Amino acid sequence: MESLLTLPNVLAGLTMVALNAYVLFGGADFGGGVWDLLASGERREQQRELITHAIGPIWEANHVWLVLVVVLLFTCFPPVFATLSILLHIPLALMLIGIVLRGSAFTFRSYGSEHDAEQRRWGRLFAIASLLTPVLLGISIGAIASGGVGGAMRLDRARGASDFAELYVAPWLTPFSVGVGVLALALFAFLAAVYLTVEAGDERLREDFRARALWGALAVFVVAFVVLIIALATDTHVGPGLTRSAWAIPFHAATGVAALWAIWALWARRFRTARVAAAAQVTLILWGWVLGQYPYLIPPTVTIDAAAAPERTLNLTLWALALGAMVLFPSLAYLFRVFKGRPEAFERME
Amino acid sequence: MYCKAPAGVTNMSDLLAARSQMGMSLAFHIIFAVVGIGMPVLMVVAESRWHRTGDAVYLDLAKRWAKGTAILFAVGAVSGTVLSFELGLLWPEFMRFGGAIIGMPFSLEGFAFFTEAIFLGVYLYGWDRIAVSTHIAAGTIVAISGAASAVFVVIANAWMNTPRGFDILDGKPVNVDPIAAMFTPAAFPEVLHMVLAAYTATGFAVAGIHAFLLLRDNRNAFHRRALSVALLVGVPAAIAQPFSGDISARYVARWQPAKLAAAEGQFRTERRAPLRVGGIPDEAARETRYALEIPRGLSLLAFHDPDAEVKGLEAFPESDWPPVAPVHYAFQIMVGLGTYMALVAIWALITRWRKRQPAENRWLLRAIAVAAPMGFICIEAGWTVTEVGRQPWIVYEIVRTADAVTPMPGLVVPFVVFTLLYLFLGAIVVWLLSRHVMGSPRVAEAEAEPAAGRAL
Ligand code: HDD
Ligand code: HEM
Ligand code: HEM
Numbered sequence: 001m002e003s004l005l006t007l008p009n010v011l012a013g014l015t016m017v018a019l020n021a022y023v024l025f026g027g028a029d030f031g032g033g034v035w036d037l038l039a040s041g042e043r044r045e046q047q048r049e050l051i052t053h054a055i056g057p058i059w060e061a062n063h064v065w066l067v068l069v070v071v072l073l074f075t076c077f078p079p080v081f082a083t084l085s086i087l088l089h090i091p092l093a094l095m096l097i098g099i100v101l102r103g104s105a106f107t108f109r110s111y112g113s114e115h116d117a118e119q120r121r122w123g124r125l126f127a128i129a130s131l132l133t134p135v136l137l138g139i140s141i142g143a144i145a146s147g148g149v150g151g152a153m154r155l156d157r158a159r160g161a162s163d164f165a166e167l168y169v170a171p172w173l174t175p176f177s178v179g180v181g182v183l184a185l186a187l188f189a190f191l192a193a194v195y196l197t198v199e200a201g202d203e204r205l206r207e208d209f210r211a212r213a214l215w216g217a218l219a220v221f222v223v224a225f226v227v228l229i230i231a232l233a234t235d236t237h238v239g240p241g242l243t244r245s246a247w248a249i250p251f252h253a254a255t256g257v258a259a260l261w262a263i264w265a266l267w268a269r270r271f272r273t274a275r276v277a278a279a280a281q282v283t284l285i286l287w288g289w290v291l292g293q294y295p296y297l298i299p300p301t302v303t304i305d306a307a308a309a310p311e312r313t314l315n316l317t318l319w320a321l322a323l324g325a326m327v328l329f330p331s332l333a334y335l336f337r338v339f340k341g342r343p344e345a346f347e348r349m350e
Numbered sequence: 351m352y353c354k355a356p357a358g359v360t361n362m363s364d365l366l367a368a369r370s371q372m373g374m375s376l377a378f379h380i381i382f383a384v385v386g387i388g389m390p391v392l393m394v395v396a397e398s399r400w401h402r403t404g405d406a407v408y409l410d411l412a413k414r415w416a417k418g419t420a421i422l423f424a425v426g427a428v429s430g431t432v433l434s435f436e437l438g439l440l441w442p443e444f445m446r447f448g449g450a451i452i453g454m455p456f457s458l459e460g461f462a463f464f465t466e467a468i469f470l471g472v473y474l475y476g477w478d479r480i481a482v483s484t485h486i487a488a489g490t491i492v493a494i495s496g497a498a499s500a501v502f503v504v505i506a507n508a509w510m511n512t513p514r515g516f517d518i519l520d521g522k523p524v525n526v527d528p529i530a531a532m533f534t535p536a537a538f539p540e541v542l543h544m545v546l547a548a549y550t551a552t553g554f555a556v557a558g559i560h561a562f563l564l565l566r567d568n569r570n571a572f573h574r575r576a577l578s579v580a581l582l583v584g585v586p587a588a589i590a591q592p593f594s595g596d597i598s599a600r601y602v603a604r605w606q607p608a609k610l611a612a613a614e615g616q617f618r619t620e621r622r623a624p625l626r627v628g629g630i631p632d633e634a635a636r637e638t639r640y641a642l643e644i645p646r647g648l649s650l651l652a653f654h655d656p657d658a659e660v661k662g663l664e665a666f667p668e669s670d671w672p673p674v675a676p677v678h679y680a681f682q683i684m685v686g687l688g689t690y691m692a693l694v695a696i697w698a699l700i701t702r703w704r705k706r707q708p709a710e711n712r713w714l715l716r717a718i719a720v721a722a723p724m725g726f727i728c729i730e731a732g733w734t735v736t737e738v739g740r741q742p743w744i745v746y747e748i749v750r751t752a753d754a755v756t757p758m759p760g761l762v763v764p765f766v767v768f769t770l771l772y773l774f775l776g777a778i779v780v781w782l783l784s785r786h787v788m789g790s791p792r793v794a795e796a797e798a799e800p801a802a803g804r805a806l
Contacts, residue, residue: 057471060427064467068460070434074445075453082446085438089758096435097771100428104775107424108782111417168758309450310526317457324461331468338472338479 007315008076008308012297014321015072016290022065023286024191024279027184029059031192033102033130034185035212036123046205048123051192054199056110057339061332063103075317077307080297084140087149091136091172098133101125131185138184142177145289146231150301176234179227186223187282190216194262194278197271210266213274217263224285251291255284365752367761368440371768373737375433377730378772382426384729386466387500387545388552388583389419390493393473395579397486407571411579413477415556418783420474425775427467432768440761444744444754447523451516452506454528459502466495497545504544508536511736512605513745535605539598540736546587546594547732551725553584554691558722561708561715574709577718581698581708584725588695591688596651602739603652606746607661609739612674613681614648615641616662623648623660628682631674636664638678672741680734687724687731694721 032051039047074081085092109122143149148171155166193213200206262277293299297307308314393412400408434456438445469491476485509515515531516523557580560573567573602610610616615631615638616623625648629641646656653660663671694717701708708714744751755761 057475060424060467061464061471063427063431064460064463067431067434067463070438071453071456071460074438074449075457076450078446078449078453081438081449082442085435085442085445086756086758089439089756089764092435093439093764093767096432097767099431100771100775103424103428104778107421108778111420111782164759309453310524313450313453313526313528316454316528320454320457320461324457324464327461328464331465335468335471338476 006305007311007318008304009295011072011076011308011314011317012304014318015069015076016286018065018068018072020283020286022062022069023187023282025058025062026065027134027188027282028191028195029055029062030102030130030134031188031190032196033106033127034189035192035196035209037127037131038212041208043205043208046202047208050196050200050205052106052110054196055106058335059103059106061335063099066099072317076309076314077297077304078309080302080307083153083298083302084144084149087152087167087171088140088143090168091139091143095133095136095140098129098136102129102133105129134185134188135178135181138181139172139177141184141289142180143172143174144298145180145293146174146176147299148172148174148177150296150298153298153301174234176227176230179223179230183220183223183227186216186219187285190220191278191282194266194271194274197266198275206271210269210271213266213278214263217259217266221259248292251284251288255281255288258284364759364761365755367765368755369751371761371765372436372440374765374769374772375429375436376733376737378776379426379429379433380729380733381726382422382429383500384548384551384726385419385422386426387493387496387548389415389422390470390473390489390496391549391583392552392556392579393419394486394489394493395582396575397482397489399575399579401482401486405575407575408579411572411576416474420470421779421782423470425779427463429772430463439764440756441744441754442756444749447749447754448509448745451513451523451526451528451531452509455502455505455509455532459499459506462495462499462502466492466499469495497548500544500548501541504541505532505534505537507736508534508540510744511540511740511746512536512601513748518748535601539594539601543591543594543598543732546591547725547729549583549587550591550691551729553580553582553587554718554721554725555723556580557584558719561718562722564709565712565715565719568709574707577709581718585695585698588688588691588725589699592692595685595688599652600654603660606740608663608666608670609672609677609735610652611661611663611665612672612677612739613735614660615674615678616648616660617664618662619659619665620662621649621657621659622646623652623658623662625651629678631678633671633674670742672739677735677739680731680738684728684731684735687728691721691724691728694718 032055036048036051039045039051041047070081073084105122105126109119109126152167152171190213193209193216196209197206197213200209258277258281262274262281265271265274265277295303295305297304309317393415396408396415397412399405400412469488472480472488473485473492476488480488509531512534513531514534515527515529517525557577560576560580564570564573564577599610602613614623615626615629617631617636617638622645624643624645626638626641626643629638631638648660649658650656652658663674694714697714697717698708701711701714708718740746742750742752744754
């Protein structure tokens with residue numbers, strides 16, 4: 001067996017690490033928007049306030065992970081970036097609209113207005129945009145994983161010309177991709193609820209989010225199950241990867257253990273543990289996909305090696321990442337220490 | 351609607367839509383990006399003055415500026431994200447060709463974004479959580495990383511203007527050297543000019559707003575201090591800008607003669623070329639009419655030699671001409687307004703040297719107030735010169751813009767959608783800022799008036 005640690009593999013792996021970070025941090029910020037929309041009960045306003053406080057100082061930093069994914073993709077795997085941008089133009093453009101509206105509406109609400117009605121209007125926009133964006137991100141990933149994009153590439157090559165819908169809509173508008181979109185939404189909402197149990201200073205507020213986290217876990221379970229059925233029932237590329245590859249069994253086992261662990265921890269009110277377990281669960285799901293389609297970046301057409309940039313570029317990018325990490329991680333640690341270290345600080349501020 | 355549109359055949363209106371969308375998105379983003387580079391400097395100066403002198407008006411100033419900056423920064427961050435996707439959504443073949451070559455500055459820029467966003471979070475939300483000196487340090491890091499992100503992204507743009515660091519084999523780049531691609535002839539002039547532009551534009555915009563308010567309310571301590579901080583940043587940059595523009599013009603003359611010819615409306619190749627002020631370029635007749643011509647001016651400015659030969663557009667096949675009129679007009683606007691701002695800056699400087707208060711001189715205040723939007727207009731105009739002047743190339747003399755565009759038909763739809771989205775955001779931002787940031791200093795007046803004094 002040849003070594004897995006080739007330069008292209010390492011950079012593909014790091015790109016996925018960046019995506020992983022975006023999902024864990026940025027994803028939870030979107031999940032926060034979901035709970036903003038679903039805020040209910042007598043503590044509705046406190047719930048929204050907690051979400052605002054939790055997202056406020058960090059969402060822009062969390063958001064940069066997505067930019068890093070894009071940059072790494074076009075630097076290290078330019079043909080993949082080009083192909084995905086062409087065939088997934090529509091969902092990606094829609095996702096961008098969601099990103100723009102989410103970020104700006106959130107800021108307009110926090111900084112802009114003092115009037116309740118106006119605040120509520122921005123809050124509504126923020127929440128709806130938070131709902132749409134993860135679904136479109138998931139759809140795009142689903143379109144890659146299922147071989148939809150790869151299939152359209154072949155079609156394009158074979159015929160030279162093709163129908164608009166066949167090239168620009170069919171690859172991503174499939175039951176499987178939409179399923180992955182809903183799964184992404186459920187996962188982000190679940191993550192956010194679990195994180196918020198840790199951030200809540202008030203006991204009752206914490207219970208609110210504990211209940212939401214448990215419902216979120218159930219939603220994740222149901223949606224994941226449905227997606228798996230669709231994958232097996234339809235002719236996607238993921239089915240075999242998910243079930244037959246050497247990684248499959250240990251990965252599914254680990255993911256299941258993490259999921260149960262998260263639920264147990266929530267049940268037992270061990271919120272910090274639940275946070276770790278939920279993050280582990282989401283991470284394992286993501287890597288299950290990545291490893292399931294290895295060595296393809298766009299299955300079943302483009303492999304990591306075929307798409308890789310020249311070695312010198314990869315080498316330098318690796319150095320840039322190492323250098324960047326030395327600046328980034330201490331800064332991030334500082335950011336989170338200032339704002340996340342003391343949940344009770346929010347209460348003191350009120 | 352687009353059922354039978356053939357893929358792979360680019361039609362002209364799609365290309366036009368893609369170019370318009372790119373230009374529109376960039377023109378939108380640059381406003382917020384410039385604020386993200388300039389405002390942290392202003393806030394840090396104000397907060398440091400408060401820290402040093404204990405004058406609370408400065409703290410008030412820093413806080414109020416921070417509020418506006420938070421709104422603008424968020425819009426800058428999301429519109430920047432749109433841009434990084436648009437590189438692929440609109441120009442996939444450009445990225446296929448150039449991604450591996452210019453990824454380096456973009457990767458470094460990514461980390462600049464991280465430090466900027468992280469410490470901006472600390473700065474905006476950390477007023478009561480960290481020590482004052484730490485807070486000022488956080489602001490300083492934001493300022494540095496803002497400038498750094500401009501440096502890196504402009505380096506990428508410089509490569510599009512003067513591509514280096516690769517060879518071409520069968521239409522594909524080989525022997526890629528990302529480091530050489532960062533240090534191209536355009537890199538230094540563009541970076542210098544852009545960073546100065548950011549300080550000029552923010553400095554003069556803030557100074558202009560407060561000068562305007564001082565004209566109505568001359569004793570207001572809040573506005574006086576704001577004016578002094580803003581001028582501190584804007585004046586040196588505005589004075590340096592024509593010199594930096596001269597460096598840019600000379601690199602363009604040497605490496606992109608067609609762009610210079612378009613900017614100057616120079617159709618004929620000639621020695622002792624005149625410098626044209628104004629004028630209407632007529633592409634069909636190949637002449638620029640009604641311009642005020644300063645003999646030998648262009649040869650002198652572009653090559654520092656009154657007898658130097660300047661290449662005119664006639665030296666290039668017409669298929670390689672950029673659109674002449676927009677480039678020419680944009681260049682005239684930039685140079686005209688840039689000269690005005692530099693003169694006003696010198697006036698303000700002389701006023702200070704003579705130990706006078708700029709705030710006491712109503713004519714100077716008027717001159718500054720008029721300049722408020724000029725830096726931003728110059729930036730839009732300057733980028734029009736750079737980007738439209740590079741046409742029809744996306745990578746100068748290597749890849750044509752028409753060959754780089756996405757094959758997806760119907761591009762006018764995303765163009766219209768994103769334009770509406772940005773119009774909406776722009777309107778909201780203007781409305782929020784005018785209501786919450788500009789409307790507020792009356793509070794400061796009441797608080798600060800007794801302590802106002804003469805201090806500046
Ligand atoms: C406050 C803004 C501002 C001001 C006062 C000026 N410029 Fe400028 N100019 C820019 C802002 C700008 C810019 C928007 O930042 C550009 C676009 C690309 C770049 O590097 O800077 C630019 C580009 C640009 C270019 C094209 C460079 C290229 O294509 O790469 C030239 C030749 C000049 N400028 C020359 C001048 C001269 C002779 C000025 C004399 C007053 C001047 N600029 C003032
Ligand atoms: C932010 C300031 C900038 C503005 C206002 C600006 C403006 C424009 C405009 C008006 C166009 C359309 C030109 C035409 O087709 O006639 C354009 C094209 C383009 N710009 Fe810029 N630009 C800016 C900075 C940059 C930077 C820093 C980069 C790259 C890293 C860049 C990359 C591109 C690309 C890829 C295109 C499309 C291809 C082309 O038309 O040549 N731009 N820009
Ligand atoms: C001369 C042109 C440009 C300058 C000076 C510039 C500068 C900046 C600055 C200072 C920021 C910080 C955010 C803010 O202030 O609002 C920013 C944000 C951003 N810019 Fe630009 N930019 C330019 C063009 C571009 C282009 C061409 C791209 C992409 C292709 C881009 C991508 C981004 C991204 C992704 C962000 C968001 C970073 C975050 O999430 O915080 N920018 N830009």
